[in-house]
Each structure stands twice: as structure tokens, then as C-alpha cells.
Amino acid sequence: MQFDRPILIVGAGIAGLTTALSLAKRGIASRIVERANALEEVGAGLQLSPNALRVMRDLGLLASLETAGVKARNVLLKDARSSRILARVPVEASDGTPYLSIHRADLQRVLYEAAQREAAIQLDLGCELTNLQPIDTGLLLAMRTTHSETKSIETDLLVAADGVRSQVAANASLAPAKPSGMIAWRGRIEMGNASSEIATATSSITAFLDRDRHAVAYPIAAGRQINLVLIEGDGAQPGETSALASRFSPSGNDLSRLIHASGSFTPWPLSVTPEDRPWRLFDDRALLVGDAAHGMLPFAAQGAAMAIEDAAVLAHALAVQPDRASAIAAYETTRRSRVDRVRRRAGFHRFVYHLPRPFSFGRDLVMALSPADRLRVSLAWLYDWTPPA
Numbered sequence: 001m002q003f004d005r006p007i008l009i010v011g012a013g014i015a016g017l018t019t020a021l022s023l024a025k026r027g028i029a030s031r032i033v034e035r036a037n038a039l040e041e042v043g044a045g046l047q048l049s050p051n052a053l054r055v056m057r058d059l060g061l062l063a064s065l066e067t068a069g070v071k072a073r074n075v076l077l078k079d080a081r082s083s084r085i086l087a088r089v090p091v092e093a094s095d096g097t098p099y100l101s102i103h104r105a106d107l108q109r110v111l112y113e114a115a116q117r118e119a120a121i122q123l124d125l126g127c128e129l130t131n132l133q134p135i136d137t138g139l140l141l142a143m144r145t146t147h148s149e150t151k152s153i154e155t156d157l158l159v160a161a162d163g164v165r166s167q168v169a170a171n172a173s174l175a176p177a178k179p180s181g182m183i184a185w186r187g188r189i190e191m192g193n194a195s196s197e198i199a200t201a202t203s204s205i206t207a208f209l210d211r212d213r214h215a216v217a218y219p220i221a222a223g224r225q226i227n228l229v230l231i232e233g234d235g236a237q238p239g240e241t242s243a244l245a246s247r248f249s250p251s252g253n254d255l256s257r258l259i260h261a262s263g264s265f266t267p268w269p270l271s272v273t274p275e276d277r278p279w280r281l282f283d284d285r286a287l288l289v290g291d292a293a294h295g296m297l298p299f300a301a302q303g304a305a306m307a308i309e310d311a312a313v314l315a316h317a318l319a320v321q322p323d324r325a326s327a328i329a330a331y332e333t334t335r336r337s338r339v340d341r342v343r344r345r346a347g348f349h350r351f352v353y354h355l356p357r358p359f360s361f362g363r364d365l366v367m368a369l370s371p372a373d374r375l376r377v378s379l380a381w382l383y384d385w386t387p388p389a
């Protein structure tokens with residue numbers, strides 16, 4: 001399919017940058033507008049599973065990500081109170097694609113530098129979409145720059161990669177993202193300051209399970225730091241280290257050591273987009289990708305992975321389908337069923353991770369009796385996904 005003008009992408013997050021790179025790989029030009037002046041460190045760590053990393057391999061970026069991240073062979077599930085290992089879930093793919101834990105800033109840097117090298121991508125930082133309206137020849141976008149100048153841009157097709165609080169969705173009068181009732185507390189530990197017990201406890205991705213809450217720890221920044229996320233209900237609870245430690249873990253165990261070593265925590269209230277949110281807007285002149293389409297709870301560690309898959313599927317559809325409407329329809333049909341399945345999986349993890357006693361005893365027994373291979377096979381539909389050729 002031919003485009004007379006570059007496709008306009010709103011947002012230079014993981015979804016926006018991967019979409020632009022996937023389009024460029026298929027010879028389609030794009031222009032990204034991003035409200036931030038610079039793509040600075042946002043958030044903390046991310047797990048990137050093989051399904052997402054196959055897209056990165058196709059874009060020629062896997063080696064850089066492997067250098068910046070840390071390879072995991074298993075995800076360990078532990079009892080938060082006793083530190084007992086409940087299960088080892090193998091996450092290495094049979095085709096050799098790794099499972100990485102990585103700093104978000106490293107992922108964003110690798111994507112951003114690749115986009116800068118690409119002639120088919122124009123990047124406008126410090127440029128915020130404030131309004132849009134359909135016109136006969138496409139869509140007319142109103143932008144505000146960092147210096148409060150206004151400008152307008154016309155496009156035939158807009159890809160909204162502007163995150164869970166999408167401005168494009170708001171302009172289309174869609175129901176906004178809603179609070180999930182959960183909050184994530186984000187902390188980080190410098191490995192140089194960590195005790196050997198902490199280093200051993202976090203050599204692989206570890207989830208600590210407890211009633212109504214859980215924590216996840218893993219190495220990032222090529223192993224120089226540990227990312228720690230504590231997730232619980234978002235009632236009015238203090239976020240000081242001592243208060244978090246007493247809610248999450250008795251003193252003297254692995255998780256308590258991690259919480260104290262982290263020192264301070266940043267709150268991150270978790271919002272989700274409505275599951276029935278339409279993705280095709282303004283008579284197929286705009287569509288949603290990434291968190292703008294399907295912001296979900298991070299219990300399956302798949303939000304960014306789904307954004308990355310979206311990018312590969314959308315670029316393929318726009319390249320091979322005869323017209324815009326069929327391309328966008330193909331994108332939505334392919335993606336929606338998979339994203340819904342991932343959402344259900346995240347809901348299942350939430351239920352299982354947060355089980356109270358005595359139900360957690362049953363869970364622990366089932367996990368102990370499940371061969372590692374069976375756990376791997378149960379996730380094959382997720383991790384073995386391959387991008388369209």
C-alpha cells in the first residue's frame with residue numbers, strides 16, 4: 001500500500017518508536033510527535049519476553065538489548081514470608097530467543113537511536129498533540145510546542161501511541177482509563193551496595209507472593225542494579241520504607257532485605273483502559289496501539305510486549321493490505337483476541353499470586369507437583385509468538 005504523506009505517530013514511547021521502526025523496515029515513512037523535550041529515564045525495569053524480542057531481532061536491535069539487559073532462564077515464584085521457592089517457571093525459548101530484564105531507559109535509548117539513524121522517520125520532540133478533527137483530506141492535528149507555539153499538521157493516518165491517558169482517545173470522546181484499585185511502589189538498588197544475600201536472591205527474576213499483594217525483583221542495567229516493584233491495593237497507606245517493609249514481609253527474609261536496601265519508593269497508581277475501547281477511530285483515519293489501546297495490569301509483564309507486537313502486526317498489515325481500511329481491520333482482528341487472552345492471563349496471575357491461606361497451600365502444592373516443562377508448555381502460546389514475515 002502506498003502513502004502520499006508520512007504516517008503520523010503520537011508518542012515516542014515503546015509503542016510509538018517500535019511502530020515507526022517497523023514501518024521503516026517495510027519502506028513506509030512516518031513522523032513521530034512527542035510532548036517530552038527529551039526521552040529521559042521513565043519508570044524503572046521491564047521484563048521483555050521472547051515474543052517481544054523476536055520483533056527486536058527483526059529490527060536488528062536484539063544484540064544491543066542483550067548488552068544492556070540481563071538474560072533470565074527462569075522466573076522464580078517464592079513465598080514472600082518464608083522465602084521458600086514455590087516454582088521455577090522456565091522462560092527461555094526453544095528457538096534461542098532470550099527473556100531479558102532491562103532498564104526502561106535502556107530500551108527507549110536503543111529504540112530512539114535506531115529511529116534517529118532511520119531516514120524514513122522524522123522525530124519532533126517537545127511537540128504535544130492538543131486537538132484533532134477530521135477534514136475532507138484526512139485529519140487536522142493541533143500541536144503545541146515547548147515554547148507554547150501552536151502549529152497544525154495534516155495526515156492521512158494517525159497512530160495513537162500516547163499511552164494509557166491517550167489524548168487521541170479523549171478527542172474521540174472514548175471513556176477514559178480507570179484506576180484499577182492497585183498501586184505499584186517502585187524502588188531500585190545499586191548492586192555495588194547490595195549484600196551477597198541480596199545479590200544471590202536477585203540473580204534471576206523473582207516474584208514474592210503474599211495475600212493481596214506481591215513483589216517482583218530482577219537485575220537491570222547489565223546487572224549493575226536491581227529493580228524492585230511492590231504491588232498492593234491503593235488504599236491510603238504510607239509509602240515509607242519501614243511501613244512498606246512491615247506490610248510486605250517479616251524482617252530478616254529476602255524481601256525485607258531488598259526493601260530496606262532500596263531505601264525509597266515512588267508510587268505508581270495502576271490504571272487500565274476499558275476492555276471494550278474501540279481501536280479504530282475517525283473512519284479509519286486513526287487507530288490506537290500500545291497502552292492507548294489496551295493498558296493492562298502488569299501481572300503478566302506483557303504491556304510493553306503487546307505494544308511491540310502491535311507495531312509489527314500493524315506495519316505488516318499496512319504493507320500488504322490493499323487499502324487503509326482493510327489494513328486497520330486486519331490489525332484489529334489479529335491483535336484483539338491475543339490481547340484479550342493476555343489480559344485474562346494477567347487476571348489469573350493476580351488471583352493466584354494474591355491467594356489467602358488456606359487456599360495458598362493448595363496453590364503451593366499444585367506448583368510443587370507441576371513439572372517445570374508443564375509450566376513452560378502452559379505459556380507456549382504467549383512466548384512462542386512470532387511476528388509476521
Ligand SMILES: Cc1cc2nc3c(=O)[nH]c(=O)nc-3n(C[C@H](O)[C@H](O)[C@H](O)COP(=O)(O)OP(=O)(O)OC[C@H]3O[C@@H](n4cnc5c(N)ncnc54)[C@H](O)[C@@H]3O)c2cc1C
Pocket residue numbers: 010011012013014015016033034035036045046047048127128129130161162163164166167184229268270289290291292298301302303304305306307
Ligand atoms: C509497574 C509496572 C511494571 C510493568 N512491567 C512490565 C514488564 O515487565 N513487561 C512489559 O512488557 N510491560 C510492563 N509494563 C507495561 C509497560 O510499561 C507499558 O505497557 C508500556 O510502557 C506502554 O508503552 P506505550 O508506548 O504504549 O505508552 P507510554 O510508555 O505511556 O508512552 C506514551 C508516550 O506518548 C507521549 N504522549 C502522551 N500524550 C501525548 C500528546 N498529547 N502529544 C504527544 N506525545 C504524547 C508520552 O510522553 C509518552 O512518551 C509495566 C507497567 C507497570 C506500571
